[in-house]
Amino acid sequence: MNSVKSYSKFVKPYWKLVVITLIIGVIKFGIPLTLPLIMKYTVDSILLTKLSLGEKILKLTYIISIASVLFIIVRFPVEYYRQYFAQEITSRILYDIRDKLYNHLQKLSLRFYQNHKTGEIISRVMNDVEQTKNIVETGMMNIWLDIFTLTIALGFMFTLNVKLTFVAIANLPFYAISVKKLYKRLKLLTKQRSQSLADVQSYLHERVAGIPVVKSFTLEEYDQNQFDIRNSNFLTKALKVTQWNALTNSIINTLTDIAPLLVIAYGGYKVATGDLTIGTFVAFFGYLDRIYSPLRRLVNSSTLLTQATASLERVLELWDQPYDVQDQPTAKQLTEVNGDxxxxxxxxxxxxxxxxxxxxxxxxxxxxxxxxxxxxxxxxxxxxxxxxxxxxxxxxxxxxxxxxxxxxxxxxxxxxxxxxxxxxxxxxxxxxxxxxxxxxxxxxxxxxxxxxxxxxxxxxxxxxxxxxxxxxxxxxxxxxxxxxxxxxxxxxxxxxxxxxxxxxxxxxxxxxxxxxxxxxxxxxxxxxxxxxxxxxxxxxxxxxxxxxxxxxxxxxxxxxxxxxxxxxxxxxxxxxxxxxxxxxxxxxxxx
Missing domain, CATH: 3.40.50.300 (P-loop containing nucleotide triphosphate hydrolases)
Structure with a gap:
């Protein structure tokens, strides 16, 4: 939590743009939520009615015209500015972090540089800072928009049929248990992967700088083996993260696929008994995707946030390095010097x-x-x-x-x-x-x-x-x-x-x-x-x-x-x- 709080200081200068982006995002994510209602209206009020063919075509044309304005004319600029502003915010934040981090590095004493490898410092400034962008893109924007989508979709579903909604979300507690168990381990694995990548970069930086020594002592084969050791270690750590991600996704996707089966079984039964209209059933099934798509994204967001937080902790470790040599509060400027x-x-x-x-x-x-x-x-x-x-x-x-x-x-x-x-x-x-x-x-x-x-x-x-x-x-x-x-x-x-x-x-x-x-x-x-x-x-x-x-x-x-x-x-x-x-x-x- 403290690490995210530290990161929020860099977000604060852009809070107005963040709010604008969120509002645009609400519009962007809200537009698709109308589609199941359009389907319900089309099925129940047009297709399954006793209206003449001409009246059906007229009503269909009318509803499609309205939907076209919404999905084409309105959505295009909304989609564009949502993507542009989100990328602009993250790019500016990363610029600010690297700029201030470089300023911090210049103030550190030579003792720090004698005790730390150049490649590892570069890895933290470049790779780890880059990974933190998901804290803004995902944590401060996408998650809230997905929660908004999920909330609105659930609201529509409860309006359509309360019992069927409870059937649809019966497996949500299993989501919470899975996320809690899986992501604690993922954060540790991600941090280990970042460190092993820093080791590779550090070794590479030193050897490229010292390539004349490698060649003069004909150390190419030895040096390749040494690089392979570090590269293999990075591969092992990366595969562990991949394995854990694969396990997470397989569990989440399996849980997700259970919900449609339950809805089809119970909803089909209700349609067969006449307690549910076909249009409502079709609309409900459409909203089912609207709750589980953001739910999947929320789970994936948890993965990205876990990795981003691990990288942020490595950045803050560098940031927290103390200044061995500091100016005293009463230090004076040295203007003219004799040189005694x-x-x-x-x-x-x-x-x-x-x-x-x-x-x-x-x-x-x-x-x-x-x-x-x-x-x-x-x-x-x-x-x-x-x-x-x-x-x-x-x-x-x-x-x-x-x-x-x-x-x-x-x-x-x-x-x-x-x-x-x-x-x-x-x-x-x-x-x-x-x-x-x-x-x-x-x-x-x-x-x-x-x-x-x-x-x-x-x-x-x-x-x-x-x-x-x-x-x-x-x-x-x-x-x-x-x-x-x-x-x-x-x-x-x-x-x-x-x-x-x-x-x-x-x-x-x-x-x-x-x-x-x-x-x-x-x-x-x-x-x-x-x-x-x-x-x-x-x-x-x-x-x-x-x-x-x-x-x-x-x-x-x-x-x-x-x-x-x-x-x-x-x-x-x-x-x-x-x-x-x-x-x-x-x-x-x-x-």
Whole structure:
């Protein structure tokens, strides 16, 4: 009930259109209810009377003319607008749900996305939301119209013959028992089917994205078997739902077929004894279909509603995901930024019951200075930089920008002043122009081109088939690693943030690309507060401060010269890298 109540919030803006549709529906369903009465009149008052042939034809023409106006001229527009308005309402509601659900997804923290598969999220937003349309079409419209039809038809039947009506509806209690017993199980089976479909979509999404790995490791056969396991599981769940639906329909249809037999037996007996006219019997039999057709639809509606409610519960499960990172009620907008950053005894862990990833981190970066974070993998460097734009909440301590605790700043205004260039930047399908403009969608053409030039990307872009309007494919697959990185840097140039975060932005590139990108990064870092996660220590010897991290703690801190003189972790790692570089050069020369 709570799930339907939540859904009704999306129906409320369209209540006037719902009412209009219901009124039109009443007319649409009411018109066929006149047909048995027309049959009764035709049989009793025309065909079985002693009127002359001419009088019978005249009366028949008269009644058919009236019926034609009703069934053709009136019913056509009624049928059209009933269908159109019903579809319009459901389409608009589904649009609103997906729109607000996407807005909700954007507010969820990175922790949520790390714990949930992309394919399953997509399945809930697309498939499950689509299934909920039956709550409106069926639950809020068709059911009421079928109840209206059923009520009016029963009213006419009681008017025609009370005893025969009770005979006709004698099996209705069995309907109620069957529905109650069958649909509780159906809801569970439907929810299981939806989950298994989400598993298939999730697996498919991951494998399509990682198809180069599948092919390079010749995993096609293995991967096909893994997909078959999930696909077979979905087939099993789907067949269980099908089996239960088939059982439901067979029981309901069997119960339905009993009623005409009872009516024919008892009604035929009454006609034979002269207690019932043939016209009344024919009309009554016509109304019999008018009560059991909506009754069948009501049973089918119960099936659809059960499935829709199960899907709605999955949508609401996603909707009820809490926001790990939220703006405080008193949070302020960050307008002008100098870029003074301070970590004040910060502790952080991803889960409440896990070990701390960062332990007592304490350092400061004056405005316009550059700090490099170095150390072995797993030291906590990437976790540290993810705290500055407040992708996660810290457990203890505080992080300040220009003396303001970032938890007292709105997330959006905070992130507007932070630019990030990562090792594997994400580009979106579309053109190069569209991807660069993500840095500032309102920027001018001139500003966009100047950003590309600053990132050393303008020249290679002009050599592409369509220049800035070249389609780059999903995740920029049509560009090289160096080209993707330069587009990502141009995006940050266009954003023009005061605080810059570079996470191993050149570690996966060849020397030529690294040289071009390093040049553009040096331009980008000028006069900005910059934090660099460095893989190659030779690229950060010029920075103002180097922080060596190990196991989530700051072990060493100082300039390149100071750390080399300490003869500690940094000096050892630096010398090892220099030795490896010299060996690589010697191998190349020998070759």
């Amino acid at each position: 950053i301070k970590f004040n005894h910060v502790w952080f862990r991803y889960e409440k019951d896990s070990d701390y990833i960062l332990k007592n981190i304490h350092f400061s970066i004056p405005s316009g200075r550059t700090v490099a974070l170095v150390g072995m993998s797993g030291g906590g460097k990437s976790s540290l930089i993810s705290l500055i734009p407040r992708f996660y909440n810290i457990d203890k301590g505080e992080i300040t920008i220009d003396g303001m605790n970032i938890e007292n700043i709105t997330q959006q205004s905070l992130r507007k002043h932070i630019g990030m260039v990562l090792q594997d930047n994400i580009l979106f399908s579309g053109t190069i122009r569209e991807n660069i403009l993500l840095g500032n969608p309102s920027a001018s053409e001139e500003g966009m081109i100047l950003s590309a030039k600053a990132a050393n990307a303008h020249e290679f872009i002009l050599n592409l088939p369509n220049g800035y309007d070249t389609e780059i494919g999903e995740k920029g697959v049509k560009l090289s690693g160096g080209q993707k990185q330069r587009v990502a840097i141009a995006r940050v140039f266009l954003k023009n943030p005061q605080i810059l975060i570079l996470d191993e932005a050149t570690s996966a590139l060849d020397l030529e690309s690294e040289s071009l990108i390093q040049e553009s990064l040096d331009k980008l870092a000028k006069n900005r507060t910059t934090i660099i996660i460095a893989h190659r220590l030779s690229t950060i010897t010029h920075v103002d401060q180097i922080i060596f991290m190990k196991d989530g703690e700051i072990i060493e801190q100082g300039t390149h010269e100071e750390l080399m003189n300490q003869k500690g972790y940094y000096e050892q790692l630096f010398n090892i890298q220099i030795l490896n570089q010299n060996n690589d050069k010697q191998v190349v020369m020998d070759y």
